[in-house]
Amino acid sequence: MSSASAVIVAETVAEVRSRRLSLDRDRSRTGVMLVIPAVATVTAFLFIPIGEAIYYSMTNWNGITSQWIGPSAYLAMFKNPLFWRVLENNAILLLAVPVTLVCGVTLAALLNERVRGWRIFRAAIIIPTAVSWVVLGIVGIQAFAQNGMLNSMLGSVGLKFLEHNWLGSPLSALIAVAITFVYSLVGVNTLIFVTGMATIDPSVYEAAKLDGASWWQGFTRITIPLLRRYFMFTFVITAISAFSALFSLIFTMTSGGPNYGTTTIEFFIYDQAFATGAFGTGALLGVVLLVILASVSLLQLRLMNRGE
């Protein structure tokens, strides 16, 4: 019985396939026509170059000639202390991500109270996002200079002992980069959290209030858990930015120095290829960066799907 009906179904599916030709043709034909330009462009200028990058990463390419080295190129890189120095810088910068998130969610919660003038405050908080990293770098040099904004601010609040030529030593320069990073990205984070909070039904808070919850309890027990997806999302985009959006800032503010103190992997790529002429090494670092970013993205997908 069941095998007989299975045969019938098999036949009918075949039949359906063969008939596809007539009516669905307009759809699939139009679909293919419409998708080709994007696919061709992305293939030519994104996928092929990434393929080339993977190939050249295993060569000693200088932009003109190349000799095959093989996967051992990666091993050599992993043995290079400078590479680990650079990754360490990235790791330290990554610490700015949770700071950005906490600042963002806090500011969003405050904005969400809709105090007088909240729209103006919102605009003020978001505006740095529109400012280019180049400008932030230029202003950052002034801000972190010996007689700059940060030191004078520290002095005026009685923290004079913290005054420092921030860009003069590796770790403090990296901290300066991190502070600029937070400054630039806190607005986007806030904006996303404000949007997230707007999706929470106010009656949830009313119910909690009837149960005797305080504002703080409402924030920690309702707002934060309900914003779970928003936290994951902001974490990922902020982390990706930390890895791949800071080239211009580092280029203008510190040029990767002092002494590689602010060289992150993305700046290292530029440095290797265009300052040293080691195109193969640059390509290799590009592949490493891609692997890191892909891991972060896939991790996000895993976490988000698990949450369902």
Place this chain on the structure above:
Amino acid sequence: MASPVIRSEDERTEPLLEPLTGAKKRIRIAPGRAVIFAVLAVVSVIIMYPFYFMAVTSMRSEAQYQLGRGFSLSSWTQLFASVPVAREMMNSLLVCTVAIAIILTLSTTAGFALAKAHFRGHGLVLLGLVGGMMIPVQSIIIPEYVNFVGLHLINSYLGAILVYVAVGTPFATFLMTTYFRGVPEELVDAGRCDGLGYAGVFRRIALPIAKPALATVIVLQFIPIWNDLLVGLLFLQEPTVRTFTVGLGVLASSRVVSIPGLMAGSLLSTIPAAAVYVIFQRFLVSGLTLGASR
């Protein structure tokens, strides 16, 4: 979960940032609204201070800046004298406009195809394009640079534009696909009954109702392209084709212009991006939160 964050055109009157119920309805035990106000005010002042610094410094000459007193327009004149501001602005505008126009064309057509005009293997194509979103420009820039040297696309607008397009199209396509998926199938059917083929449905129905999504793509692409340094530095090296951001970056590293002059340039570069940003703010949020809400 939540409906697509980008709303269709007719719902546009509802600002995205507003909560669904009025502010009056939210009853909460707040820790003193005055305290909140004060905290927000202080944060805002700190955040705005660099802008104040830029504005004030740009209005001083080098000497006045050292002194911390007095005002003059000399650094502005110095900036305009040492940098072809108008030329660079035009370059920036040209590169941005063309790149975004291409991205819009590619992403709307592909997005419609992937959402509504299915063909054999459409799932794989979407997967590939989404995969492309993960590729950072730094990972392809070296082979791209070498290829474009061979194609004589260095120091041509087209070269830089193609890089921006390649890097921007995957996300824009993803965004448009998501948007078109939210368009009811019945609307497509209605168009077909009324006399359209799939191409007609795209042009006469899908595209006109996708305006909010187009705005989102514009704002999400304009800011990074306008503010880009890396691609411009490599692909637009000649002063004649340089964008304003690249010009500013070069100016800053060459240290031939005084600090007030740099501040004037910084301010000038910020204005267009900030303007686009303020005008399209709503669409920025909807594009950004696309990933969070689904």
Place this chain on the structure above:
Amino acid sequence: MTTVRLENIRKVYSNGFEAVHNLDLVINEGEFVVLVGPSGCGKTTVLRMVAGLEEISSGKLIFGDRLMNSIAPRDRDIAMVFQNYALYPHMTVEENIGFALKLRKVPKEETRNRVREAASILALDAWLERKPSQLSGGQRQRVAMGRAMVREPSVFLMDEPLSNLDAKLRVQMRAEVSRIQRRLGVATLYVTHDQTEAMTMGDRVAVLEGGRLQQCDVPQALYDRPANSFVAAFIGSPSMNLYEAQMSEDGLSLKLGSQRVTLPGVVFERHPALVGFRGRPVIVGIRPEHLHIPRAEGEPFFAGDIDLIEALGSELLVHFSIDAKSVHAGKVEEEPDALAMVSGEGIARTGPKVKIATGSRVEIGVDAEELQFFDPDGGASIWA
């Protein structure tokens, strides 16, 4: 003016699911045919195949004398009204209604006049400049109608066009849709899951279940002579009471649970084929209005326990139960309420003045002439 013929039409979706089985259906010129059935039975699929929005797996679709199977929707000269109206959000009411004409390159002036005319029939004159988002549900529904009307198509297709309206508006629009259809005289296939809508609107009603056509006839015939127990249960509200029963060897009585109900000779006059079921199980059906409380003198009866009395003003709906097993043919999933689960439940319809108490046991009279019988094997009705 066109006659629509569906001949032996099948739909197999790409996942192998056969949604429509060998459907034959004719919609004559100017006729209003309603396709009714529980949700998921394949109504939309049928409609979309007629529209050309869905491929026909096998069989023939003929408009007049033209085979339409592989004609694109835009060349079929059909107009469709969708459940969610599918109005173009970026166009005004006027543009929405006139869009199809514009695509057909009808002169501007004529388009304008036809749109205005349709709008005035639908009382939309005042809203022509509005966008759909600025209209109420009822207005949107009328715009959807208008969009189909101006086309003056050869076939009208409507997929549950009233189901998103509130109850009162729905009743009002039923009459309006019927009126417009008569006026245009266009062959119409109207889909609904609401049997009341089907009965009140259709010239003929086609009942679909599980992708198979159960019966297609004028509404009264469906009610009086349902082809099988599914149609019997689906058409009519409250629905027909159906029980498993056993016919006695001599054919003089029916065993209904533990009770015996006498069968007068008139039953066999009306259902000659019933003779063959003597000594065998049958499904017996009786509509609520053919059960009498109190029973009349001399008529067959059975006793039932009163569970619930619904007073509707003009009448009472008396819910009772007996120990026979009731048959649910299709309607169970439609109205999954707790009562429906109790075995042997039934409903009788009585005048408003009858005095009965919940929990009591009463004798319920049966109008023997109106009894219906179905073959337990397959549910086909038993007549001649």
